[in-house]
Amino acid sequence: MPDFIYADNPIAIHYAIPAFLFLLLVEIGVAVYDQKDWYETKDTLSSLSMGIGNAIIRLFTKVLTVGVYFWLYQFRLFDLGAAWWVWVLCFFAEDFMYYVFHRTSHSVRYFWASHVVHHSSQKYNLATALRQTWTGTISGAFIFAAVLPLIGFHPIMVAIFGSVSLIYQFWIHTEAIDKMWRPIEWFFNTPSHHRVHHASDVKYLDRNHGGVLIIWDRLFGTFQEEEERPIYGLTTNINTFNPLIIATHEWSAMIRDVWRAPDWRSRFGYLFGPPGWSHDGSRKTSEQLRAELRQQISEKRAQQTALPEVNAVQ
Numbered sequence: 001m002p003d004f005i006y007a008d009n010p011i012a013i014h015y016a017i018p019a020f021l022f023l024l025l026v027e028i029g030v031a032v033y034d035q036k037d038w039y040e041t042k043d044t045l046s047s048l049s050m051g052i053g054n055a056i057i058r059l060f061t062k063v064l065t066v067g068v069y070f071w072l073y074q075f076r077l078f079d080l081g082a083a084w085w086v087w088v089l090c091f092f093a094e095d096f097m098y099y100v101f102h103r104t105s106h107s108v109r110y111f112w113a114s115h116v117v118h119h120s121s122q123k124y125n126l127a128t129a130l131r132q133t134w135t136g137t138i139s140g141a142f143i144f145a146a147v148l149p150l151i152g153f154h155p156i157m158v159a160i161f162g163s164v165s166l167i168y169q170f171w172i173h174t175e176a177i178d179k180m181w182r183p184i185e186w187f188f189n190t191p192s193h194h195r196v197h198h199a200s201d202v203k204y205l206d207r208n209h210g211g212v213l214i215i216w217d218r219l220f221g222t223f224q225e226e227e228e229r230p231i232y233g234l235t236t237n238i239n240t241f242n243p244l245i246i247a248t249h250e251w252s253a254m255i256r257d258v259w260r261a262p263d264w265r266s267r268f269g270y271l272f273g274p275p276g277w278s279h280d281g282s283r284k285t286s287e288q289l290r291a292e293l294r295q296q297i298s299e300k301r302a303q304q305t306a307l308p309e310v311n312a313v314q
Contacts (some may be wrong), residue, residue: 016167024126038175042241044127044160049243051130061137069155078152094161098211101144106206113250122233124198126207129173134247161249165211187232189214192226199230202293205286
């Protein structure tokens with residue numbers, strides 16, 4: 001492994017912060033000039049607070065994560081080295097594992113408790129990109145990429161592509177960019193694709209989980225094209241700008257549900273079932289909401305088909 005890899009800083013995302021803030025100010029300026037409703041002051045301040053907290057926490061947890069990866073690297077299956085093709089392979093492997101992590105974060109409540117922070121804003125802008133969890137690492141989100149050093153990818157290589165993915169995903173949090181050139185839209189994650197991901201519209205729920213690439217969603221059936229402008233936020237919004245509540249509200253709700261659950265099966269469901277799962281059916285998961293929507297559409301079409309027949313008989 002070349003010496004320059006060991007000298008690379010695994011928390012390189014901190015160096016991108018000035019660029020993030022500059023682009024954020026540019027977008028605010030565009031929004032003011034064009035009289036767009038992209039921003040709300042209290043919401044933006046909440047997002048920035050979450051981003052600052054995340055950056056501070058990452059100063060400590062990222063080094064810990066890479067330390068775990070170095071420990072796992074001792075037990076690697078292959079010595080892949082650092083040839084150009086290994087870098088290319090690592091890029092695709094890391095991006096795929098991000099897709100697995102991201103999809104799991106929408107289907108397992110334990111991981112959703114951290115990830116929900118990023119979806120809690122009812123605005124979609126570059127400040128929303130900075131609305132990041134404070135509990136992701138300590139709750140074990142890093143385990144998804146842990147398979148990569150075990151395969152034989154160097155931990156710093158994995159950390160570099162993890163930072164690349166986060167930096168890339170900053171610019172796609174905007175309504176200022178419409179759909180792009182079709183080959184780009186087909187292969188890469190774009191603002192249009194990610195707007196769908198942040199929507200609370202039923203047909204958009206739990207779609208477009210890709211990081212840099214959107215091909216994983218196309219391959220595994222979680223892709224959804226942007227059709228009309230999304231409604232952003234959660235299916236049940238938390239209606240607060242308090243960073244502490246934003247960071248912990250789902251953890252509190254989950255612990256409360258586990259405490260009140262009638263049996264161990266229900267407790268397991270509240271921890272590791274999908275968000276919206278309930279032992280008594282009083283809430284709805286994304287799949288249940290989607291099934292209800294399909295049923296409504298089917299009934300509406302049946303009614304529309306029946307109307308010409310009734311009119312013909314009359």
